[in-house]
Amino acid sequence: MTADLLIQSTIIGLSIGSIYILMALGLTLMFGMMHIINFAHGAIYMLGAFAIYYIFFQGGVPYFAAFVLAMILLGTFGYLIERSIYRPIKGGIEPTLVALLALTTFLQAAGYPIFGQLDKHVPPVFQGTRNVLGVMVSVERLMIIPMAGALVVGLYLFINKTKMGAAMRAIEQDKEAAALQGVDVHAVNGLAFAIGFALAAASGALMAPIFKLDPMMGEQPLLKAFIIIILGGLGSIPGAILGGLMLGLIDSIVATALGAEPAFLLSFVFIILVLLFKPTGLFGYAP
Amino acid sequence: MTPCRSVTWTTLLAASVLLAVSPGTAGAADVVKFGISTPLSGPAAPWGIPHKNATELIFDEINSQGGLEIGGKKYKLEVVAYDHKYVIAEGVATVNRLIAKDGVKYISILGGAVVKANEEPVNENGVLNLPLAYADGLVSPKNPLTFHSFPSPPETTTFWKWIKEHHPQIKRVAAISPNDDTGWWSIKVEAAFVEKLGYQIAGKEFFERGMTDFNPVLLRILAQKPDIISVLASPAGSVGLIIKQARELGFKGRFIHTGQVDTSVVANIAGKANVEGMWVHGYVQAPLPEKIKSWQARYTKKYGEWNATSIDFANPAFAFVAAVKKAQSLEPKKIGEAMRTVEFDNLWGKAHFGGKDYYGVGNQIIYPMPFSEVKDGVATLVVQLSPPHN
Numbered sequence: 001m002t003a004d005l006l007i008q009s010t011i012i013g014l015s016i017g018s019i020y021i022l023m024a025l026g027l028t029l030m031f032g033m034m035h036i037i038n039f040a041h042g043a044i045y046m047l048g049a050f051a052i053y054y055i056f057f058q059g060g061v062p063y064f065a066a067f068v069l070a071m072i073l074l075g076t077f078g079y080l081i082e083r084s085i086y087r088p089i090k091g092g093i094e095p096t097l098v099a100l101l102a103l104t105t106f107l108q109a110a111g112y113p114i115f116g117q118l119d120k121h122v123p124p125v126f127q128g129t130r131n132v133l134g135v136m137v138s139v140e141r142l143m144i145i146p147m148a149g150a151l152v153v154g155l156y157l158f159i160n161k162t163k164m165g166a167a168m169r170a171i172e173q174d175k176e177a178a179a180l181q182g183v184d185v186h187a188v189n190g191l192a193f194a195i196g197f198a199l200a201a202a203s204g205a206l207m208a209p210i211f212k213l214d215p216m217m218g219e220q221p222l223l224k225a226f227i228i229i230i231l232g233g234l235g236s237i238p239g240a241i242l243g244g245l246m247l248g249l250i251d252s253i254v255a256t257a258l259g260a261e262p263a264f265l266l267s268f269v270f271i272i273l274v275l276l277f278k279p280t281g282l283f284g285y286a287p
Numbered sequence: 288m289t290p291c292r293s294v295t296w297t298t299l300l301a302a303s304v305l306l307a308v309s310p311g312t313a314g315a316a317d318v319v320k321f322g323i324s325t326p327l328s329g330p331a332a333p334w335g336i337p338h339k340n341a342t343e344l345i346f347d348e349i350n351s352q353g354g355l356e357i358g359g360k361k362y363k364l365e366v367v368a369y370d371h372k373y374v375i376a377e378g379v380a381t382v383n384r385l386i387a388k389d390g391v392k393y394i395s396i397l398g399g400a401v402v403k404a405n406e407e408p409v410n411e412n413g414v415l416n417l418p419l420a421y422a423d424g425l426v427s428p429k430n431p432l433t434f435h436s437f438p439s440p441p442e443t444t445t446f447w448k449w450i451k452e453h454h455p456q457i458k459r460v461a462a463i464s465p466n467d468d469t470g471w472w473s474i475k476v477e478a479a480f481v482e483k484l485g486y487q488i489a490g491k492e493f494f495e496r497g498m499t500d501f502n503p504v505l506l507r508i509l510a511q512k513p514d515i516i517s518v519l520a521s522p523a524g525s526v527g528l529i530i531k532q533a534r535e536l537g538f539k540g541r542f543i544h545t546g547q548v549d550t551s552v553v554a555n556i557a558g559k560a561n562v563e564g565m566w567v568h569g570y571v572q573a574p575l576p577e578k579i580k581s582w583q584a585r586y587t588k589k590y591g592e593w594n595a596t597s598i599d600f601a602n603p604a605f606a607f608v609a610a611v612k613k614a615q616s617l618e619p620k621k622i623g624e625a626m627r628t629v630e631f632d633n634l635w636g637k638a639h640f641g642g643k644d645y646y647g648v649g650n651q652i653i654y655p656m657p658f659s660e661v662k663d664g665v666a667t668l669v670v671q672l673s674p675p676h677n
Contacts, residue, residue, distance in 0.1 A: 002510070008536075009503060009506055012502045012506070016502075112328045117327055117329075118333060118336075119329075119524040119527075121527070121556045129535060129537070136535075138532075138536075140535070141535075207499075211499040211500070211528060212499065212524050212556050214328075214329060214524070215328075216329065216497070217499070220499070251503065252502065255504060255507070256503045256507050259492065259504070259507065260466075260493070260498070260504050261466070263503065264495075
């Protein structure tokens with residue numbers, strides 16, 4: 001592999017990894033607080049992309065406004081799901097898993113009659129290519145990195161610098177103790193659902209102008225997000241960030257050097273090796 | 288639950304089950320059911336929707352004239368279509384449903400991997416199959432009632448001779464195709480053919496259906512400096528992304544799809560300018576002969592929107608009707624025998640089933656194949672070529 005190719009595939013790997021991180025952050029946040037794996041995450045990614053299609057492309061709303069609107073809409077949807085599904089079944093892990101799986105199936109199946117049978121597309125928001133370190137990279141791809149970075153920093157500041165973030169960390173450590181200290185666990189869980197869904201929607205909204213849209217488009221990113229949170233450690237935000245970057249780089253550099261299939265295999269081999277030496281993942285801890 | 292209510296519910300349930308599994312209903316004797324298992328949603332839907340629509344349109348037109356006359360009796364033709372999303376498991380389920388529940392004896396399946404997965408049920412049940420699919424060994428003596436109704440790579444790759452003659456500056460060929468039976472066979476046939484013509488193979492890559500980020504695969508291919516990239520057997524959605532991403536990475540050469548792809552769907556995703564100059568088989572928007580203009584008007588009237596893929600995907604219906612007329616029987620075996628000798632009109636001219644010298648059985652459709660080039664966003668007919676075998 002030449003140096004140019006290595007630079008180009010590294011930049012592409014960083015942009016792929018940025019999307020993986022956004023997907024995995026929402027998942028790991030919800031797992032950390034409520035110990036549930038949100039199977040609906042891929043479907044929310046898909047809805048985020050379609051929100052951009054309708055609000056930005058069809059509705060003519062500027063992209064960044066549509067992006068924020070998509071996050072708010074699907075964040076609200078997440079809050080409503082917490083109220084209508086998670087809360088009534090009292091946070092039972094298995095019933096919640098099944099309910100979220102059912103929600104995914106419903107949203108995907110409803111997608112075809114609602115959005116149509118043919119793939120949709122969103123025109124590019126950032127046109128052209130830029131020369132980065134001597135190689136050409138599309139501006140669309142480059143822009144993913146700062147946008148995802150801004151969301152990650154925002155989430156980090158929210159969790160570590162706000163009262164609500166402190167409540168989230170408290171619930172993550174010990175739900176009962178947090179409740180005894182006056183934390184409104186239901187409200188904070190609702191917020192975690194809203195943030196998790198909003199982050200998935202942000203990933204879909206970022207990807208919409210780059211890829212095509214169809215109701216099943218969330219399946220592959222969801223699989224990657226599962227791999228990342230296991231690699232990084234279930235419930236760990238730094239783990240999701242590191243895991244996302246590593247997987248993005250493996251997907252890009254190894255696929256460029258050896259082909260797509262070896263890259264797919266190698267990502268699993270890498271995870272198995274990590275789990276052999278650290279079964280809780282890179283940043284995970286035993287409960 | 289009281290015993291009385293329990294009996295009522297049991298009876299209702301039993302009646303529902305009987306209704307659901309019953310292969311025939313009143314009046315079914317006068318109806319010929321033709322099964323279609325095709326992708327009606329997902330990336331391959333631009334193939335599946337015109338496949339179903341074209342068949343329905345031909346059957347509707349025959350029905351409006353009283354039906355198809357077989358042995359002195361008129362039969363109505365009915366399409367029973369299911370969506371398999373180009374997922375093998377769904378393809379197997381839909382074909383089983385067509386054969387076991389709907390009782391169809393004639394079927395058209397789209398998609399090489401799906402057809403291959405259904406070889407056993409189709410052969411064991413003696414079903415006549417008119418697929419639109421690329422797969423190794425599909426047209427073979429072991430599938431005697433399978434009549435492939437669309438030109439395959441052994442036929443369409445003949446277009447490379449035309450390229451060699453008209454565009455001699457093209458030397459290095461790369462290929463990207465789906466990682467399944469369809470992709471492997473298509474690329475194997477195409478690569479062997481172009482190598483014989485003296486082209487250099489600058490890379491062969493396979494991708495999982497559903498892949499959206501082709502950047503790593505494309506970086507690998509573009510490093511080999513191809514003049515042209517073949518996306519043979521790839522569906523329109525994937526082709527759109529491949530072209531868009533390849534252009535972003537700086538590829539200036541042409542793309543070619545000697546299978547079939549809707550270039551307007553591709554252009555929607557890739558951008559009109561990026562698709563310019565692409566060569567494609569089986570998708571022509573202009574100029575259309577009078578016969579196809581008439582088909583276009585009828586198709587647009589029925590479905591509201593024109594789809595040029597329907598031109599070549601009408602073949603299974605044309606072939607089926609012609610063979611049934613000749614056989615004057617509804618027995619799949621007799622229709623199959625008639626299929627081997629019948630000459631019929633499709634929308635491009637005279638067609639028949641042949642290719643025995645190449646495949647060992649004369650079950651491959653043969654007709655003058657249309658090839659087009661995207662010019663100003665329009666797939667424009669450049670040449671019609673006969674297959675290398677008859």
